[in-house]
Amino acid sequence: MNLLNLKSLPHLIPALSLLVVSLGAPALADDEAIDVTEGGETIVLLQDNSLDNWAIHVDPRTEPYSPESKAEGIFTVKDGLLEVTGERFACLTTKEAYKNYHLVLEFKWGEKKWAPRADVIRDSGILMHCVGPDKIWTTSIECQIQEGDCGDFFMVGGTTLTVDGETKTGGRFIKSPDTEKPNGEWNTIEVICDGDRIVNIVNGTVVNDGTGASVTAGRIALQSEGAEVFYRNVILKPIAR
Known part of the structure; x- marks a missing residue:
């Protein structure tokens, strides 16, 4: 792929109510980031039956969640398949920092939905380029995974990005076109982070x-x-140049 030729906001919770349970390593400084392209090797982030490379952060509050929801077991992996229950606002964050990489993953939606977003x-x-203190919505730039909105950019925590000549600090850039597959089917998401450039690719587009x-x-x-x-x-993966 020749990159030279490529052409809802997150749920906001008041800062005083964002109490986070944090399990794992503290945030890493940018100068400690692994340069994947310089290293030249593919890195498997999701192991078959282990989340040892990841830290888990969960909102410990009871409200506004469903009474059936729980704070444990939100992220589990078996035979390389990661299940995210969605019961609480939470995030699974790599313990290592990275730069200059081609991220590839597959996702599909399950059936369950939970309060406060059951309807x-x-x-x-x-979330790419997460920096600063570990929390659910860490300062970062997001490739959105949302029904009908896969591939949107969100600038989380006051980050800045320019798309088609428009620069935004915070806010959203809407993707085009919509290439997400129907619910229940696997989608391939690719995010190429090359210096200060980020390219979102959904199912090859x-x-x-x-x-x-x-x-x-x-x-x-x-x-x-x-x-x-x-x-x-x-x-x-290393970026093909």
């Missing part, structure tokens, strides 16, 4: 292309936001 479209997401990213290295997170979702084959 809205299914939502998850990939470029749907968003941003430059001038204010963050260019950091950890990677997968979100739990009220909907059951499955992930598999989560890898980082």
Whole structure:
């Protein structure tokens, strides 16, 4: 693929109520990030039966969640298949920081949805270049995983990006076209992070292309936001240049 030729906001919770349970390593500085392209090797982020490479962060509150929801077991992996129950707002974050990579993963929606989003479209997401303190919506740039919106950019925590000549600090850039498959089918998401450029690819089609990213290295997170979702084959490849 020749990149030179490529052409809902997250649920906001007041800062005082964002109490987070954090299990895992503290945030890593950007200068510690692994340069995947310089290293030249593919990195398998999701192991067959282990989440040892990841840290889990869960909102411990009871409200506004369903009475049936629980804070344990939101992220489980078996035979390389990650199940995200969606019962609480949470994120699964790599313990290592990365830069200059081609992220590839597959996802499909499950059937379950939970309060407070039981009656809205299914939502998850990939947070790239997570920096600063570990929390559910860490400062980062998101490739949205949401029904009908896969491939949108969200600039989380005041990050900045430019798409088609427009620069935004915070906010959203809507993808085009919509290439998500019907519920129950596997989708392939690719995110190419090359310096300050980020390209979102959904099922083989470029749907968003941003430059001038204010963050260019950091950890990677997968979100739990009220909907059951499955992930598999989560890898980082060197960028083909």
